[in-house]
Amino acid sequence: MKRALAALLLLAATPASAVDVTFTGNIDGLCLLSLPTNGSLSVDGEGWLSSGLLGFGTITVLSVGDNELDVTVPEWVTTPSGYDPLNEEFELGYDGLAGLSFASRAFAPDPAEIDIPTLPLTILRLHARAFNDNGFADGLYRMKVMVTCS
Amino acid sequence: MLLNRLALAVATVLGATGGAAACSLSIGGVDAAMAFNSAAMTMSSEPGLGAVVTVGSTILDGPFRITVSAPSWVEYPTDFDPGTASLRSRHVSLGTLNINAGYDNVQHVYNFGAMLVSAAALTIHHRITAPSFEDGRYRTRTLVTCS
Numbered sequence: 001m002k003r004a005l006a007a008l009l010l011l012a013a014t015p016a017s018a019v020d021v022t023f024t025g026n027i028d029g030l031c032l033l034s035l036p037t038n039g040s041l042s043v044d045g046e047g048w049l050s051s052g053l054l055g056f057g058t059i060t061v062l063s064v065g066d067n068e069l070d071v072t073v074p075e076w077v078t079t080p081s082g083y084d085p086l087n088e089e090f091e092l093g094y095d096g097l098a099g100l101s102f103a104s105r106a107f108a109p110d111p112a113e114i115d116i117p118t119l120p121l122t123i124l125r126l127h128a129r130a131f132n133d134n135g136f137a138d139g140l141y142r143m144k145v146m147v148t149c150s
Numbered sequence: 151m152l153l154n155r156l157a158l159a160v161a162t163v164l165g166a167t168g169g170a171a172a173c174s175l176s177i178g179g180v181d182a183a184m185a186f187n188s189a190a191m192t193m194s195s196e197p198g199l200g201a202v203v204t205v206g207s208t209i210l211d212g213p214f215r216i217t218v219s220a221p222s223w224v225e226y227p228t229d230f231d232p233g234t235a236s237l238r239s240r241h242v243s244l245g246t247l248n249i250n251a252g253y254d255n256v257q258h259v260y261n262f263g264a265m266l267v268s269a270a271a272l273t274i275h276h277r278i279t280a281p282s283f284e285d286g287r288y289r290t291r292t293l294v295t296c297s
Binding site for chain 2: 017018019020021022023024025026027028029062064065066099117118119120121
């Protein structure tokens with residue numbers, strides 16, 4: 001009888017019940033480039049064929065996790081038949097908006113490697129220019145930079 | 151004599167029950183899933199189902215109190231700084247319990263009188279908002295207590 005009483009009292013004294021509610025989410029690296037817009041070129045006061053301040057192209061970046069943006073130095077897509085590429089040089093510049101505002105570089109002859117964290121859709125502005133001691137013949141010039149994210 | 155002792159034992163148990171009442175809580179063993187939303191820069195259990203805690207009580211359990219803790223971190227990637235993030239939870243149980251709290255990061259306490267609660271569902275959602283996320287696993291928790 002005493003044993004039975006002890007067991008009953010133990011049950012009645014149960015003070016509380018509790019549950020641990022847990023939530024889990026995972027992020028795996030993802031990077032998307034979209035909505036490219038073309039820039040424009042004109043000859044500036046120093047003789048560069050340049051996108052200048054306002055002729056930049058843009059690319060929209062979406063990054064989840066840590067990623068790297070690689071941007072190549074500009075290269076020609078189209079030049080007039082009378083153009084002589086000897087002694088030409090190219091330079092790349094860029095600046096990011098909003099979450100990419102940390103990514104900014106003035107014109108330089110090197111390609112770019114930009115480490116980026118998670119970003120919502122964010123715009124990177126791309127600037128390109130070329131110089132040639134021989135000058136630029138009349139005609140259509142088109143240059144490109146390649147952007148990759150990985 | 152034996153009958154008297156039995157009567158005393160039963161009376162003692164019933165009396166103790168009134169002072170230490172509790173309801174029952176149960177939950178499935180799997181973590182509730184959170185998904186990342188890059189447009190909103192959030193990781194959230196919504197629009198998913200969230201976590202569902204089942205609450206039960208009988209009249210004999212007497213008055214009881216349900217405490218829902220503030221959300222807290224269990225795990226996050228090494229390079230992630232939780233100090234820059236906002237971790238919030240919301241919970242709702244319509245019907246018998248009739249409780250509904252929007253997203254916040256504080257503890258909630260609800261007191262109830264003795265009543266029959268038959269498997270009431272308390273749904274909990276978590277949401278992390280941060281300016282930047284890192285690759286890896288994010289795990290958060292809420293402690294639900296009934297006393």
